[in-house]
Structures are given as C-alpha cells and as structure tokens.
Amino acid sequence: MTAAKIVINEIKGYHRFIKFMMVLVGLGALASLVRFIFGLGVTTNLNDTYPWGLWISFDVVTAVPLAAGAFTIGIVAHVFHIKKLEPLVRPAIVTGFLGYSLVCVGLLLDLGQPQRGINVLRYWNIHSPMFEVSMCVMAYTTVLTLEFLHPVAEKFGWHLPLRLLRTLELPFAILAAMISTLHQSTLGTFFLIAVDKLHSLWYNPLLPLQFWLSAIFTGLSIVIFEASLVHKYMGQPDETDLLATLTRIIPWIMGVYLLVKFFALAFLTHGPLFDRPVLLALFVLEIGLGVLTPFCMYLTKKIKTDKKLQLRAASLVIFGLVLNRFNVSMFGMEQPGNMIYAPSLIESLVTIGIIAAHILFFVLIAKYFPVFEHHPETVDYSIPDRMRRIDHGTKHPAGSEAGA
Amino acid sequence: MSSEKIDFNKTKTFLIDTTKCTGCRGCQVACKQWNQLKGETTHFFSGEGYQNPPAMSEYTFTRIKFKDYQKHGQNEFAFYKEMCMHCNDPACASVCPVGAFHKTAEGPVIYDSERCIGCRFCMMACPFGVPKYEWSKAFPLVRKCTGCYSRVKEGMKPACATACPTAISYGPREEMLKEAEKRLANRPDRYYKAIYGKEEAGGTSVLYLTHQPLDELGFKPVTKRPLPSYTWQALRFVPGIFLGVGGTLSLVSWFQQRKDRIAREEQEQALCAGKRPEETRKEDHQ
Amino acid sequence: MTNHWVDLKNSDCIFIIGCNPAENHPISFKWIEKAMENGGKVIVADPRYTRSASKSDIYAQLRPGTDIAFLGGMINYALQHDLIHKEYVRDYTNAAFIVNAKYDFKDGLFCAFDDQEKSYDLKAWAYELDGAGNPKTDPSMKDPRCVYQLLKKHYSRYDIDMVCDITGTPKDAYLKAVQAYCATGRADKAGTILYAMGITQSTHGTQNVRAVAMLQMLLGNIGIAGGGVNALRGESNVQGSTDYGLLFHLLPGYLKSPEFDNVDLKAYNEKWTPKTKDSKSANWWGNTPKYITSLLKAWYGDNATKENDFCYSYLPKRMGSYAYGKIMEKMGKGGLDGLVCMGMNPAMGGPDSGAARDALGKLKWLVTVDLWETETSIFWKRPGVNPKDIQTEVFMLPAASSVEKEGSISNSGRWAQWRYRAVEPVGDSKSDLWIIDQFYKRVSALYKKDKGTFPEPITKLSWNYGNGEEPDVHLVAKEINGYFVKDTTIKDKDKVLEFKAGDQVPMFKYLADDGSTVAGCWIYTGSYTKDGNQMARRDASDPTGLGMFPKWSWCWPVNRRIIYNRASVQKDGTPFNPKRPVIAWNALEKKWVGDVPDGPWPPMADAKEGKYPFIMLPEGHARLYALDLKDGPFPEHYEPMESPVKNQLSTRQNNPAVAVPKNVSSDLAKYPYIGTTYRMTEHWQAGAMTRSLPWLAELVPDMFVEISETLAKEKGIKKGDKVRVVTVRGTIEAVALVTARLKPLHVEGKLVEQVGMPWHFGYAGMVTGDSANVLTPTVGCANTAIPEFKAFLCNIEKGGRKG
Ligand SMILES: Nc1nc2c(c(=O)[nH]1)N[C@H]1C(S)=C(S)[C@@H](COP(=O)(O)OP(=O)(O)OC[C@H]3O[C@@H](n4cnc5c(=O)[nH]c(N)nc54)[C@H](O)[C@@H]3O)O[C@H]1N2
Ligand SMILES: Nc1nc2c(c(=O)[nH]1)N[C@H]1C(S)=C(S)[C@@H](COP(=O)(O)OP(=O)(O)OC[C@H]3O[C@@H](n4cnc5c(=O)[nH]c(N)nc54)[C@H](O)[C@@H]3O)O[C@H]1N2
Ligand code: SF4
Ligand code: SF4
Ligand code: SF4
Ligand code: SF4
Ligand code: SF4
Numbered sequence A: 001m002t003a004a005k006i007v008i009n010e011i012k013g014y015h016r017f018i019k020f021m022m023v024l025v026g027l028g029a030l031a032s033l034v035r036f037i038f039g040l041g042v043t044t045n046l047n048d049t050y051p052w053g054l055w056i057s058f059d060v061v062t063a064v065p066l067a068a069g070a071f072t073i074g075i076v077a078h079v080f081h082i083k084k085l086e087p088l089v090r091p092a093i094v095t096g097f098l099g100y101s102l103v104c105v106g107l108l109l110d111l112g113q114p115q116r117g118i119n120v121l122r123y124w125n126i127h128s129p130m131f132e133v134s135m136c137v138m139a140y141t142t143v144l145t146l147e148f149l150h151p152v153a154e155k156f157g158w159h160l161p162l163r164l165l166r167t168l169e170l171p172f173a174i175l176a177a178m179i180s181t182l183h184q185s186t187l188g189t190f191f192l193i194a195v196d197k198l199h200s201l202w203y204n205p206l207l208p209l210q211f212w213l214s215a216i217f218t219g220l221s222i223v224i225f226e227a228s229l230v231h232k233y234m235g236q237p238d239e240t241d242l243l244a245t246l247t248r249i250i251p252w253i254m255g256v257y258l259l260v261k262f263f264a265l266a267f268l269t270h271g272p273l274f275d276r277p278v279l280l281a282l283f284v285l286e287i288g289l290g291v292l293t294p295f296c297m298y299l300t301k302k303i304k305t306d307k308k309l310q311l312r313a314a315s316l317v318i319f320g321l322v323l324n325r326f327n328v329s330m331f332g333m334e335q336p337g338n339m340i341y342a343p344s345l346i347e348s349l350v351t352i353g354i355i356a357a358h359i360l361f362f363v364l365i366a367k368y369f370p371v372f373e374h375h376p377e378t379v380d381y382s383i384p385d386r387m388r389r390i391d392h393g394t395k396h397p398a399g400s401e402a403g404a
Numbered sequence B: 001m002s003s004e005k006i007d008f009n010k011t012k013t014f015l016i017d018t019t020k021c022t023g024c025r026g027c028q029v030a031c032k033q034w035n036q037l038k039g040e041t042t043h044f045f046s047g048e049g050y051q052n053p054p055a056m057s058e059y060t061f062t063r064i065k066f067k068d069y070q071k072h073g074q075n076e077f078a079f080y081k082e083m084c085m086h087c088n089d090p091a092c093a094s095v096c097p098v099g100a101f102h103k104t105a106e107g108p109v110i111y112d113s114e115r116c117i118g119c120r121f122c123m124m125a126c127p128f129g130v131p132k133y134e135w136s137k138a139f140p141l142v143r144k145c146t147g148c149y150s151r152v153k154e155g156m157k158p159a160c161a162t163a164c165p166t167a168i169s170y171g172p173r174e175e176m177l178k179e180a181e182k183r184l185a186n187r188p189d190r191y192y193k194a195i196y197g198k199e200e201a202g203g204t205s206v207l208y209l210t211h212q213p214l215d216e217l218g219f220k221p222v223t224k225r226p227l228p229s230y231t232w233q234a235l236r237f238v239p240g241i242f243l244g245v246g247g248t249l250s251l252v253s254w255f256q257q258r259k260d261r262i263a264r265e266e267q268e269q270a271l272c273a274g275k276r277p278e279e280t281r282k283e284d285h286q
Numbered sequence C: 001m002t003n004h005w006v007d008l009k010n011s012d013c014i015f016i017i018g019c020n021p022a023e024n025h026p027i028s029f030k031w032i033e034k035a036m037e038n039g040g041k042v043i044v045a046d047p048r049y050t051r052s053a054s055k056s057d058i059y060a061q062l063r064p065g066t067d068i069a070f071l072g073g074m075i076n077y078a079l080q081h082d083l084i085h086k087e088y089v090r091d092y093t094n095a096a097f098i099v100n101a102k103y104d105f106k107d108g109l110f111c112a113f114d115d116q117e118k119s120y121d122l123k124a125w126a127y128e129l130d131g132a133g134n135p136k137t138d139p140s141m142k143d144p145r146c147v148y149q150l151l152k153k154h155y156s157r158y159d160i161d162m163v164c165d166i167t168g169t170p171k172d173a174y175l176k177a178v179q180a181y182c183a184t185g186r187a188d189k190a191g192t193i194l195y196a197m198g199i200t201q202s203t204h205g206t207q208n209v210r211a212v213a214m215l216q217m218l219l220g221n222i223g224i225a226g227g228g229v230n231a232l233r234g235e236s237n238v239q240g241s242t243d244y245g246l247l248f249h250l251l252p253g254y255l256k257s258p259e260f261d262n263v264d265l266k267a268y269n270e271k272w273t274p275k276t277k278d279s280k281s282a283n284w285w286g287n288t289p290k291y292i293t294s295l296l297k298a299w300y301g302d303n304a305t306k307e308n309d310f311c312y313s314y315l316p317k318r319m320g321s322y323a324y325g326k327i328m329e330k331m332g333k334g335g336l337d338g339l340v341c342m343g344m345n346p347a348m349g350g351p352d353s354g355a356a357r358d359a360l361g362k363l364k365w366l367v368t369v370d371l372w373e374t375e376t377s378i379f380w381k382r383p384g385v386n387p388k389d390i391q392t393e394v395f396m397l398p399a400a401s402s403v404e405k406e407g408s409i410s411n412s413g414r415w416a417q418w419r420y421r422a423v424e425p426v427g428d429s430k431s432d433l434w435i436i437d438q439f440y441k442r443v444s445a446l447y448k449k450d451k452g453t454f455p456e457p458i459t460k461l462s463w464n465y466g467n468g469e470e471p472d473v474h475l476v477a478k479e480i481n482g483y484f485v486k487d488t489t490i491k492d493k494d495k496v497l498e499f500k501a502g503d504q505v506p507m508f509k510y511l512a513d514d515g516s517t518v519a520g521c522w523i524y525t526g527s528y529t530k531d532g533n534q535m536a537r538r539d540a541s542d543p544t545g546l547g548m549f550p551k552w553s554w555c556w557p558v559n560r561r562i563i564y565n566r567a568s569v570q571k572d573g574t575p576f577n578p579k580r581p582v583i584a585w586n587a588l589e590k591k592w593v594g595d596v597p598d599g600p601w602p603p604m605a606d607a608k609e610g611k612y613p614f615i616m617l618p619e620g621h622a623r624l625y626a627l628d629l630k631d632g633p634f635p636e637h638y639e640p641m642e643s644p645v646k647n648q649l650s651t652r653q654n655n656p657a658v659a660v661p662k663n664v665s666s667d668l669a670k671y672p673y674i675g676t677t678y679r680m681t682e683h684w685q686a687g688a689m690t691r692s693l694p695w696l697a698e699l700v701p702d703m704f705v706e707i708s709e710t711l712a713k714e715k716g717i718k719k720g721d722k723v724r725v726v727t728v729r730g731t732i733e734a735v736a737l738v739t740a741r742l743k744p745l746h747v748e749g750k751l752v753e754q755v756g757m758p759w760h761f762g763y764a765g766m767v768t769g770d771s772a773n774v775l776t777p778t779v780g781c782a783n784t785a786i787p788e789f790k791a792f793l794c795n796i797e798k799g800g801r802k803g
C-alpha cells in the first residue's frame, strides 16, 4: 500500500463528524485562497467604517482568551504544584497550541501585507498594543509549540528532548503565564485607544485587567468544558473530581472580575450608559447570562460532583466571554447612524473553517498522540539527569514509552 | 517616541477658517492632482449640498463637507474641509505595531508604506476616522493625507493650502493659534468661540474656526487628552507586570515545591521503610 | 471692470448682484475676504441662496429679471434720503445737464417710439444746447428739465413697497441692503458693485448694467479705490477677446466696425468720431482716425497707403445684426454653407439648443477647433437622431490648451498677463495661432492660384510672423502694440522725441492718422515697448499699498489700474478719501502721484488745461441720463419675456425695444414656475473641459435641478428623484435636489416657485446629462442681444424622460 492509500483508508475509517469537520476546513481553506486572490475589499464586508470585523473579533480577540486554558492550568498545576491536575495540562496545551496557531493564521489572513508580518520584529514600536500582542503571540506560540513537542516526543520516543522538555516544564509554565498576562490584558488595551468610539458600557481604563481576569476564568472553564466533552464523546477518562478543584478556583476570579467590572462601571466611565437600548441588552446578556449565572452555579456545592452542571457553567462562561469580546470589539464600536457590519460569506467560511480546524486537529492529535493517556508517573525519565534535582521519584523503573 | 522631542509651537499647522471657506473645493481637487489620486465614480450628491464623494477614501484624502440647513428661519450653507488632523501625539502612530506612522518635526504625520503590514489598527485608533485602506487591492496599504510632506520639507505649502483662495492659512502652530485668537477677539459676532484642534486629541496641526457651533457642523467631539496616553497608561506597566508575574510565580513555585518536598521528606522519614510516596499517589489515582 | 480684482479689498461695502463670485470667480473671494477683515460689508442680491450668499452679511432674495426695480429702489432711496455724493454728482456726472423739451416718459414708454420698428428715435432724447453748441447746465440742479430732476421723478415711482412687491424681496432684508449700500455715498466711503450674468442675461440687460452704473455715480463710487462698476468677466480671456474685437459690431480696441453707409474712411471717421466744442472735454474718442488708420496699417502693411484709403475698402461693412441668435436663425433656414467653431460649442451654449442642433445639420460643412470632442462636433450622432439623415461634413481640429502655448491673457481687471508654454501640446494638437496661420496661408494660396471674386482682403494682408512652423507670438504682440513705419520726430510739451522706423510705439497718444504708425489694437499700445514685453513683468511691488501692483504685468489703457480715476479727486486734485488716494495732484511739482491718471492734464479746476474726468465721453461727464441706448435714457423695469406676473409699474409688460419672438409662452396653466440657469464652481460652461475630467466629474456627476421644499412637497418629489422639466421649447430630465436654499418668492401677494439648474450638462464627454439650454428662449437684450437665460417659465414633474 502506498502512503497515500494508507492515509485515505485511514480517513475513510473516521467518524462522520470528523469528516464533516474536514469538509469545513477544506471550505475555509478555499475561502482563504479566494481572499488572497481577490483581496479583502471584495471578499469581506470590511470597509473604512469597519476596518476590523469577524476575523479580528473572533479569530483574534476571542480566540486568544479561549486558548488561555493552557497557561492557567499550567500555573495551577506546575506553579501552585497541584500535581494531581497534571492530567489536564496536556489537553489544555494542545488546545492552546492549536488555538494560537490558528490565531496566527487568522491574523495573517486579516493582514493586508501578510508577507511583511516579520516587520513586527524589525521595527519595534513599544507604544503599540498590537506590537506587544504580536511579540507575545509569537513568543507564546513558540512556547506552546515546544510544550506541544512533549506528546510528540513521547510518541516517537525521543528521550532527550523529552527529558529536556520535562526539565523546562516549570520555567515554561511561568514564562507562559508572564507572556499570557501581558497579551491577554493588552488585547483589552487595544480598545483603550477607541476613546470616543467604544461605548461606555465597555470603555473604561480597567479594560485590560478585565480582559486578563476573564481570560483566566474562561481558560479554566474551557478546560472543564473540553474535559467534559472529551469524556462524553471521545471516551476519555472522567476527570470530574479533578475539575472540582477548578470549580473551586474559578468563582474567586470571577468574583474579583465582577468587582472590577462594577467598580469601573460605577466610577470610571465618562459617557452615558443607557442611551443605546440594543447595546444595553447585549450588556445585560453578557453580564447576566455570561457571568452572574455561571458565577452562582460555580458557587453551589453540587458543582463538584455534577458533571452536567460543570459543563453548563463552563459553557455559560464561554458564551459570556465570546459575547464580551464581540461587544467590545464589534457591537460596542458601531456608531449610531452608520450602516451595520455583518460578516460576508467568505469571512464566515474562514472563521468556521478555523473553528472546525481546531476541533479536527484536536481530535486527530488526541487520536495519534498521547494527550490524555499521559500521566507523568507512568513515564520513564530514567536517563541520568544532573540538571534536575535528584528526586526519588525519578528512579522509577517501570515503563514504556507513553502508554500508547 | 520621536514626537516627544518636537516643539509643537513650531510645527507647521493649517488654520482652516470655515467662515472664509467658499466651498469651492479647489483644495479637494488640488489634493487629487498633487497626489495623483483617482477620481471616484459617484452618483448625484452624497450628503448635504453638493457634497461628493461619499467619504474620504483611498482615493480621497480630503473632502469638503457641506452643511445645508435652516436655523431660526435663516439659511446656513457651511463648508468644511475634512482631512488628517496631523495630531501632535498621533493615535495612529502610537498603535502601529511597526511604527509606520510618525509625526515629523515639520508638522505632517507621515506614513512609511514599506513598513506597513496592513493590520488597520491605525484606522481603529484615529479619533477622526482618517486613515483609509486600499480595499480595491489584493495586498492593500493604508492611505491618508500626507500633509504634503514632500512639499513642506522643501519649504512649500501643501497643495490644498496653495490652491485655497480664502480659508486656509499655513504656518507655525504658535502663529496660527495667535492668528485664530486674534480673529475670535476681533469679530466675536462672526465666530463660534472655539478653536477646534487647539486641544482636541491633545492638540493637532490642523485648527478650525467656524461660525456655526461645532456639533451642528458635525465636528466630532474628541477627548482633549492625547490618545496614546490612554493606552500608554496600561502599556507602561508591561515590563513591571512581566517581571512581577514572573517573579511572583517563581517564588510561589519555589515555595510550593519546597513545601511539597518538605512534606514528602517528612513523609519519607516517617515511612522510612514503607512505600514510596509516588507509588502511593499512583495507586490513589488508579 | 473699471477697477480690478485686488482692489476689491479696499471696499467698505461690496454689493454682489447677479453674479456668484464664490462659485464662478473663486479667487475674487480672497480680496472680498480681505475687505471683510477690514470691516467691509457684503451684500448679495440673488434669487438663490448661493455659496456667495452664505458668506454675506446681508442676503436679499429677488425674482429673476427684476434688477431694475431692485436698483431703481436703491436710486430712489439715495435721492429721497439725500445720501448721494452731491459734489461728485454735480461736477462729474450729467446730473446738471438740461434735456431738450421733447423728452417725455409715460406709462413705461419714452418719447419717440416707433411701434412698428420697435425702436426709439434717439435724437429725441438729446441735451438742450446753448449758443456755442454745448449742452446747457444748471449747477443748482433745480431746473425741472435737468437730468437730476428727471431722474428723481422717474425713480420716485420705485418706492420700497412697490419694489418689494415686484422683486419679492423681504422688506427688512431690502431695507438693510439699501441702507448699508447707500451709506457709501460719503466721500470717505467706497462701495463696489460686482455683477455678471444675472444682470446681463436679460431682455433689459444693458439697462440693468446702467442702473448699476447710475447708483455708483450717485454715490460717487466710480474712479475711487474700492469702488467701481465691476463686471466679473466670464471665459478666462473674454476680456481679451472683446478688446480684440470679438463682437460683430466692433473692431479691435472698441473701434466700431464699418456700417454699410460708411463708404470710405472719411465717411467712417465722420460717423464714428465724436465731437465736442467744450475745451475742457478731452473727448478721447476724437482720436478715432488715428486708431483706425494704425489698425489698417497693421492689417495691410505696405499695401495700405493714403492713396488707397489704407485699404479701408477691404473691410466688410455690416447691415443689421449679426448676433449669435441671428446667425443661428439664418443657419436654421439653410442660409449658411459652413461654420468654423473655434473654442465654442453652439450645440450647448446658445438658447433653444434643440433648434441650434437642428440648424447645424443644415450646414454643408462644420469645422470645430477644440480641445475635446464636443456636443457640437458630434451633433450628428446625438441621442435621438439618425446620422444617416445628416449630410454635414464635420472636421475636428485638435487645439492645444492654454498651458500648451505661449501668449497673453487679459483678465477682468484689464491686466494682460503673459503666459508661457508649460508642456508640449498633446498628440497632434496645435496652437490656435498655428491653425489660423495655416488657414491664412492655405486660403491665400488658393486665392492666388484659383483667383476669386474679391481676393484682395486676404491676399493683400500683411502677414509677418516669422518663418518657423509655429508663428512667433512675440511678433504678433509687437504688432498689436504698434511701431513706427518711418523715422518720426514728436514734440510732446517741452520734450522732443525721436523714433526710428521699426521702433515700438511707447504710448497710444503717439499714434497717427497719416499712416506713419501701425497698431493692431490701440488700447494695447504700451504693452510691448522698447523695454520689452510689459505683460511679462512680475514685480510685486505695491508703492501705494492699495494693491495696484503697477509693475505686475500690464494693463490697458496705459497701465492705468483704476479708470476714471480723475473722479476720485476733488476739482483741485485732492483725493476725496485721503486714506485711499488713487491719484493726487502735487501742486508744487505740477504732477500727479499714484496710479496713472486718466490723461496727463492738471485737475479740472485748472482753468486753462484742466479736463473733465470722464474722458471717453464727448461731454466729459458720466451719464446718469444716456443718449445712445436703444431702450431709453433711464432704466425702466419691464418683466422678462416669460413672466408669471403683470408689470406693476406700467402697462408695458416687456421691454418695448425687443420684439416678442415666437416660441415663448407665459401660459401659467402650463408653465407655472420660473426657470433659471446658472453655473457652479465644479464645472466649466458647456462642460467639455470639466465633465471629462474625473476629478471634477466626481464632484457633480449628474444634471440636477434645485427646487424648494415647498415645491417638492407639492409635487411629491424627494431629493434624488428623477424629474422632468418642461418649457414650450423642450423637455429635459434631471435629478432633483430639494433644498431650503431655494425659496419661493412672494410676488403680488402670491407665491412663485423657481426651478434652478446648471447649464453644464450635455451628451458628449465622460459624464453626461440633459442640457438646460433645451429649455431657454431665443430672445435677447435690446442693445447687446445677450439671451435671456435667467428668467423663463417652466413646469416640473416627478419621473424621468417623456418626450
Ligand atoms: N466655475 C465656473 N466659473 C465660471 C464659469 C463656469 O462655467 N464655471 N463661467 C464663466 C463665464 S463665461 C461667465 S460669463 C461668468 C458668469 O458668472 P456669474 O454671472 O456669476 O454666473 P451665473 O451663475 O450664470 O449667474 C450668477 C447668478 O445670477 C443669479 N441670477 C439669476 N437671475 C438673476 C436676476 O435676474 N437677477 C440677479 N440679481 N441675479 C440673478 C443666479 O442665481 C446666479 O447665482 O462665470 C465665469 N466663471
Ligand atoms: N442657459 C445658459 N446658457 C448660457 C449661459 C448661461 O448662463 N445660461 N452663459 C452664456 C455665456 S456667459 C457664455 S460665455 C457662453 C459660452 O458658450 P461656449 O463658448 O459655446 O461654451 P464653452 O463651453 O465655454 O466653449 C468653449 C470651448 O473652447 C474649448 N477650448 C478651451 N481652450 C481652448 C483653446 O485654447 N483653444 C480652442 N480652440 N478651444 C479651446 C473648450 O474645450 C470648449 O469646448 O454660454 C452661454 N450660455
Ligand atoms: S488625525 Fe488620525 S491619522 Fe491623522 S495624525 Fe491624527 S490620529 Fe493620525
Ligand atoms: S495598517 Fe499599517 S500603518 Fe496601520 S497600524 Fe497597521 S501596520 Fe501600522
Ligand atoms: S496636505 Fe496635501 S495630502 Fe493633505 S489634504 Fe492637503 S493636498 Fe491633500
Ligand atoms: S479651497 Fe479653501 S475655500 Fe475652497 S473649499 Fe477648500 S478650504 Fe474652502
Ligand atoms: S479658474 Fe482660474 S481664473 Fe477662475 S478663479 Fe480659478 S484661478 Fe482664477
């Protein structure tokens, strides 16, 4: 059998859902091609009134916090040394890795001169939030790639890199947190420049802090969300009790977030708050359904054991975040009297393709690489290592490469 | 940024006196001529009076806005020139990730198309909606009024200011401000008492005098603070936060590891001959 | 212009009537704004609230065609309230002159009218003469037959209520305008009146202009800085073209073209050289024989000798009118074989252009010399005609544009400015001079070869403009200025001047009637002298501070920047307004300082040599009462040929000296609204030069009409809707612009709506649209025949094209 045949056969064996995702990805890729051939003006509904649309709002501004699970869980597991959560780390890293890679794809699609992306490294403008985010995204994508090498190395039994990576786990987690803190918040800083444009319901100087906080609790919620789905649909182990730990952490952060938000709303806004009914409704929806409701859910005792509740709370948080990012980057920026922006078919196809790609690659990676099976205890790191503090645990004999 | 060293009293500034503007649109055409911009395909008029094209665009760096209305039974037929304000501390320059925009010491805020990556952040940032995109192209760049830097640096006036018969004066900002104040003082009945651009967005190299209240003419109310300061107040914490987060997390981690190790060592000491803690944990888990 | 553009800055009050300088002469506003900065007021009288009106202090709306009522009311107000400049009026105008006893005015009609011929016997309006043959005067101006009293009586009928009822002007606005303007009657105040097509394009256009001039005379505003009667000339070099004899009744330098009974030069001189017996009158036109002889010498050179009457017999003699309308009429009847349109677009520019386009089809051949393909050059394939039905052979000669050739151009202020070629002509295009040169050379060669009935007028021409492919434009300019044909000695006062044959003539006072001088256009003598091309001077020094810039270019006559400037001083030569002295007599040195004075003589008070200020008139006094206009010595209000109302001042509805043409209709049931046409900044004229330029086309891309909000409501028309406008002559389609700037007029107790439209659109070029001139009537001013483009009756309906 030729390689191609093997691949085809392999694909033939996939689940309908995966095949569907593949079709969506294919369409997305086609749409991207169209965008490059005909240009942004023709293929998107962007214009001088709405220079940023779906791609920035979703593929960048929203996707980044949605991929925040990697760094948040990294902190929790590695920095706070809650080792038992380590099983959650790898899936989160894969999600993060995919998320950021696709953010890069989205960004490149959105740039008028993608071939010059490298200019960000050549000409520094430290006053630019975009510069900051670009540097961070690049750095963080690199970190995530390295972290993602973990399961890859494991799969192929590359011991040396594996050991090196293992050594770097903690520094990486810290670095990831540093970088993420910066760019997650700086995405909020983006909109601080929109002084007289972004509606007061969202515009306030604490926007970066809010972006950061919401990224953290959403990141953790994503972990819950993912683990739940993966358990349900991919037959992976039930991690409910691990997730219970997260459900204890999340409401704290949400609480702080709500405080910051209401403080800012009460004391730091300039314009009128209630002059635009549609925006007000969006705001109420965002806070009520997207923050307050899940916040209350997280506060219940039941959440520790109730898988369904966990999933629901996490889903609402995610919904709240998505709406928040759209409110800030799109709806809240629409000026009365202007025509309304709605993404074009091409824009939508690309974004759908990106989401589909995310799911598809996640599933495929999970299928071929040790993402869930990985439990550090089972791995043999038995090659002598001087750099690592000699630890009794490392002498563990047992075996095998990843538990394929 | 370089702009911090600029003496804004000296930067060349447009004083556009709309009470003297006849709406002849010579400036609009002169701009197209100098910059060799395409004429747009229009239909009828887009907006009040004879206003056209519909908006500033990749082909139109400046445009005369018409205001055609009645007030107290009297006709008001007003015209004002829309263009880049050449902010002292430009938002477009501050947000550009590659520093494609910069405020020159002469006054114009200019754009280096070689650097631009086409992210359109400048368009989001500009409080006056000035930078426009080459939507017609597959690999678009940004376009906006250049302040005729190529002329200004050779000691000439911008094309629009040269063409204008009446309304545009051009000179050092301090002189233009003085002239504006003088006009306001000399003929208070003719002018609405404000100099748009004196403080807007922290001060700009385009100043307007009007007869009608600014909001009636459709001038955007814009913050008096330089816009970059809004983002900078957050961005300036970046190094601090970066190191702060790193430091804190390292400490926490060191502390936690130590705690765990101590706990483990204690455990080990306690169960000297017993099972290893790892195994215990493993079993716990499975 | 009696004054010039820069001088507008010296004015205390700028009265803009029947023109729209902000839109049509944008640079003028540079100076108008300067005047405003110094406290000057601006008044605009226009049917529409224009871009000029938006800059004014006082805006007075008036109904198209009612300017005489408007201005007559101002004259009346000035006289009744004694706001006139008394001294000026008494000494410098003909106010004190006594009119002969035959003069009479009744119910809109002056005496001696021939109803058959539609003409007056002008002799009946003459001054009463004294024994010496000079007009009688009464310096106290009390004589009931003196001009002042007749004037007062004539305009006493123009009281404010009557005027506002005719013009539809709101009374308070009218009063404000009148008071503000009449305040310039003081000696130390200057008021200027700017006018153009809103005043001239009327069946009583010349009288409109006279009314303007009379108001200025009464207020002492002519000859002074910041004053004057200022026609904002139209096409960029239309001043130059009239200077050089563009009009059928004129030769270069405003010499009259010969009439059929001017059989020889003597008869010509007899007829056209005015005479006076008053030694204080300079009567400059008394020099006519010198100028016509020098002109004939320029044309026929050595062939022109005293013996052969300087070839006078070669000049065509006119009989009747050769005005545009008449030519088109004749053409329409198949009376013309061919037509050369050089920089003109008759399929667009004239009235009733539907008829004009048909007339073009009656020609055997048509030559267009233009920068562009125009409506005229493609008339044979215009919408709605079958090219096969048209036999006219059309030749299009591509012309080089103004920036592609060298030469002079004369602006409204009479400044002749030299221009250089900036770029090479595009493609095969050639300068107009080259084209004319070739016309001459080839036609002349044909005549020489094939002979003909009367070849001499062409073959005997003196044509010496160099040997190059391109004629030398400097040789043309030098010939226009003029030179001596033989060595000449001239005694001028205490000086003796020696000139060699071929020397340039320095001033027109040295031109002679004996054939010893050549001058192609006497008023330009002095423009190209031994010191070189004066028109090319670019010295921006301004010694008086009044913006006269005497060394910037050159202006006719004799570089005099403000003409009639002898009227700016008292009789002893001291300026009326010492703050803005145009000229002043230095009694010690016995010379004038400031601008070039109107003649070298000492002030009028000088018993021996003093002269009256208005040197171009035989009586030396400005005419409040005119002697030579076809439709009356005083402007009288008549309704436009098509009008929605009855004349309130008399039973004479229209100007009696204008025959009612066919193809007009005042049927209010069919055509209830006043139509009017105008220009806008963004387009130029028939549009050839602008509608194909994308930068201008984008500004105004469609033919549109402006209507009031009330009319729009009544007709259910919204902004942007397609509408059609209809007159007896035709129908056009346009887009509606509904605006508060256009308001209906209150006239005789009823509201009259107006429909305003630019006349810039046609079927040729990049952006096209229907032509306003399909609607306009072929009827013109009694004196100049300029068509009545500004006031006709029409209807408007929602929805596009029908018929
Ligand atoms: N941009 C531009 N400039 C031009 C031209 C052009 O085509 N485009 N053409 C040039 C030429 S050739 C000329 S002759 C000049 C003409 O210059 P203007 O005379 O200024 O031109 P118009 O717009 O025809 O008429 C002037 C005004 O007269 C008003 N009007 C109409 N009827 C009456 C009336 O009965 N009484 C009074 N008082 N006003 C009336 C009209 O509303 C209009 O605003 O412009 C020259 N300048
Ligand atoms: N309804 C209405 N009709 C009007 C008027 C109005 O107010 N209302 N105004 C009238 C007035 S004031 C005027 S002056 C006439 C004008 O009427 P026209 O003179 O017939 O019209 P223009 O469009 O000025 O035509 C001038 C032509 O000269 C060409 N041209 C430009 N430069 C050169 C050159 O250097 N050489 C040559 N050979 N050609 C050149 C241009 O391309 C243009 O086609 O229209 C009159 N018609
Ligand atoms: S107006 Fe806008 S584009 Fe111009 S300098 Fe200011 S921020 Fe930049
Ligand atoms: S579009 Fe170009 S100029 Fe504008 S911010 Fe982005 S890189 Fe800078
Ligand atoms: S300064 Fe130059 S680029 Fe800017 S509007 Fe004026 S002419 Fe155009
Ligand atoms: S050129 Fe001057 S007067 Fe004309 S529209 Fe522009 S700003 Fe106004
Ligand atoms: S078009 Fe030429 S002549 Fe007319 S106002 Fe402008 S500069 Fe002067």
Ligand SMILES: [Mo]
Pocket (backbone or CB within 6 Å): C233, C234, C235, C238
């Ligand atoms: Mo004209």
